[in-house]
Amino acid sequence: NTHSGFKSKKPIQTKYRMPLLNWQALKPNQVSGTVFNELDDEQVLGELNMEMFEEHFKTRAQGNSADLCKVKKKMSQKAPTKTSLIDANKAKNLAITLRKGGMSPSAICTAIEKYDQKSLSIDFLELLEHFTPSDFEMKLLVNYEKDGRPLEELTDEDRFILSFGKISRLRQRINTLTFMGNFPESVRRLQPQLNSVIAASMSIKSSTKLKKILEIVLAFGNYMNSSKRGAAYGFRLQSLDLLLETKSTDRSQTLLHFMTSIILEKYPELANFHTDLHFVDKAALVSLDGILQDIRSLERGMEMTKKEFLVQDDSPVLKEFIKTNSEQLDSLIKDSKTAQEAYVSVVEYFGENPKTTQPSMFFPMFGRFVKAYKMALQEIEQKKKMEEIQSCEVKETPSPNKAGAQKGPMMPKMDLIAELKKRQVKPPVREGKDGALEDIITDLRNTPYRRTDGRRPAQRQDS
Template identity: 55%
Template sequence: FDLKTLPVDFVECLMRFLPTENEVKVLRLYERERKPIENLSDEDRFMMQFSKIERLMQKMTIMAFIGNFAESIQMLTPQLHAIIAASVSIKSSQKLKKILEIILALGNYMNSSKRGAVYGFKLQSLDLLLETKSTDRKQTLLHYISNVVKEKYQHVSLFYNELHYVEKAAAVSLENVLLDVKELQRGLDLTKREYTMHDHNTMLKEFIQNNEGKLKKLQDDAKIAQDAFDDAVKYFGENPKTTPPSVFFPVFVRFVKAYKQAEEENELRKKQEQALMEKLMEQEALMEQQDQKSPSHKTKRQQQELIAELRRRQVKDNRHVYEGKDGAIEDIITGKR
């Protein structure tokens, strides 16, 4: 079991060439019949030596397990921690809760003439906020929500700062991670059995003593991750059995990304509107100066038309009627899509 003499990469390579049970029987029969070994090919002689080792596959499996154990712990632990952090932060975020309440209230208001109030919506319906656009197709409902939040609920505008490791959690297959944790336990159990059969091998003893606690910690993390994720999914009215992390967390990743983009676009639009207003004021000031100098009728008319156009655009940009895509606004609050 000395991995310094036989590195784990070499062990895993050898495992692909170990003789099968039938090949071992044939080689042992060949030896019992006292046939000349030199008649065998180099490959068969190599297999002959392997076939004489008791529990060869079990021992090689244990060596591979021991060699990969530290890397497995190092790989699985951050994934479990990401699930825990993301699940807890999403469920406990009061700012996110307020944002969702605002969306629900807006949906109820926009549909007040068509149906009674509803008390919730499917998380997947958050994606539809980008499909509901103003009549001029320049803004989505999410742009409007972002504006409302900034103007009236600014204390929750940075709700996404309360969400931790959501993107990392979205990339985790919790089912596969839990299976890997169980596989590590099976590997440790196999190592313990071999230890009792191998005259209490010192290397196996040290490995078990040094790493049994690490596996127990990983198993505890796995239990916490599973419970935290189930609690978060149920909190939002979803079913953990049909809503894995690869479905649940990406909803929030997409929503946060779209919300931040809406914030940036709103800010850009505000700057553009401010520039328009400044230009309008400059034109009005110029008209006053030219009035004092008795400008020509044509020049005055052109200036008046420009000012009227600027005012019209200013009003249009600030008055939006939102239309749902194929009834999208109803779907946002009922979650029918």
């Protein structure tokens, strides 16, 4: 059909109901001048066996060759219309939710009354919460029942809402069930985060090697500045970033590289100072305020559960939950106070303000410094290896003896492999440290760490 006036296309009568292809169709005025103006799909349909296509793509199970009109007619005869008093959209969403739950309405109501956590998943409970009936809806349904009208004439959704709404203290029960279901996961998520803040704070504060490194930085800074600015007695931690930005006259190395060389030469015992610092990167991911808020929320949830038990003191589920988890919550609260105190203490110790400095600001200052220091260390070692290789090559006189020629460059390579293997071995934990801190560190190494957003980052080293 190539002329500009379009002949209208007839609707195609299919034998079966077909699924919709959700495309964006062009309007007739958009087709003019395009490739579609030159196409004839009706001719293609005439050439193909579309019956086979229908057999493969018809929606769901349909009768062998049912005439759609007959099917529709039968359906309209079969289904007597049922009465619905609740909002149509709410009823539709409730029907979907109940299908997902896969439980009968009476089983759902019984499970809620008995606080049966095994039968009701958290996701399902959270969905059900949206269908708690309003006073108005309950009034309509109860009046319908009082008028003696048959409940069978109500839709399944209306009948469910009526039974659901009759459960005493429905909201409190659902909230209690949701809290109890979420509690173990909340503890699993919060405990490692508290532990990482405690371990990072205590290990940074107690590291004598780190203290000595900062002393060296202060000495270099004062040597550079004192004639113009006078001597400083300390510096803000963010100043550590400047060590990487300050370059030598020939711009071949940074101040950090130079200082790292000095540490290796004059203070070799400080070279592995970063092994003193534990879980700094993990602690940097923690929002301490967020954790404290979550713990307060758990306290409120436990209070609510205890109140519910006072009303429903014959419930073995509530009794067991309170008995098992109260102590665990107390321990978590205690650890949150320890984490807070340890964090405030270390932040103040390094001259920062704990009120305005979050862990996400404080710990990365050490994280960046350690990362840059390790990089400098690596580059210095690589440079040293290269110099060794070059000096071996220079010393070596050309000789037809191939074995002799191979020996020189191969040796440093073997040294490098041995060196890398050595560096892969974890540094021994220092003795004489706080036993509780060691326990926390061991625990953190064995616990999969969940960030505040719930994701589990790839495994990494402990610094």
